[in-house]
Amino acid sequence: MEQVPLVDEAMKKAAVAWLTVPGAGPAYAVWCVWIDGALYVVSGPGEQVAPGLAEATTAYVTARGDHGGRIVTWPAEVSRITFGTDEWDAVATQLAGKRLNARGATEEIVTRWAAECVVSRLAPAGAPTEAGSTLPDASLAAPPPPTPAARTPRRPFRLHRVRKR
Template sequence: MSSGVLDEAIKKAAVAWVSVGDGPAYALWCMPFETSLVVVSGPGEQFAPGLAEAERAVVRLRGDHGGLIVQSEAVAARLVPGSDEWTEIAPQLAGKRLNASGTAEELVARWVADGCALVRLTPVTETTVGSADLPSESHAAPPRETPARVETRRPFRLHRVTKR
């Protein structure tokens, strides 16, 4: 598979499905940076279990039609606060963060204080699988258990309501 498809998918990526080890894939908001993706996770940010400590992850990206077009194994590198890479990438990521309270500088300071993880995912081109080689069956999984799914009773009505 050509790396051109992978590079183009990375450039257009706003969401990537990332899985660590044998765990399920999570849809994560990301920012393209050069030939990699940057993801933030931690307290007050998105949930990405195991990604901060992982050395490798599987990244799935979608195309313009919304379907999966490329899948690749990626090297996961956690950015260290205060490093050159952190000072270059963190403000850019904070500026693109939607619905953030405060300025980009305040958001970056909160990430440092809360111990949030900024992870740079760099795809390994040799492990890339393009749309022609992807399996044709659905990768849909049953919904995971969640406390948000609670049955509620129907509202009580003393009298029958009629429409006019």
């Protein structure tokens, strides 16, 4: 697949992207690394949650620009990177090096990923579906879900009176 310059440039600068996996609910943010024309995402125990990504074959990736708003959404072909392959050896250490706040050395992280996690490769699979003038003007923000935390909390207990000034 020929690289689209906007996708390539946006993803080189991205540390976070939003994924929409068909049938897995609304879009969610993931940390990611762009290596050699593909986006790599690690998910599983001790790492980020990526609903539906491990089983998916396709997804949509949305990247934001320097201004904070989204600039491109592109379709991706999803595949899993298998431990012990040449691709795993080339990519896993780069991913571990970019992982912020990781516990342990790079080798320990890679070993844990091989045993417990899924490393997914998202390769561009066509022209962007939204970019430039085709981006929606509305915020597309979803209403917050109902929660018991929305109720007024009780006032805290005070042992002594506090003078009002």
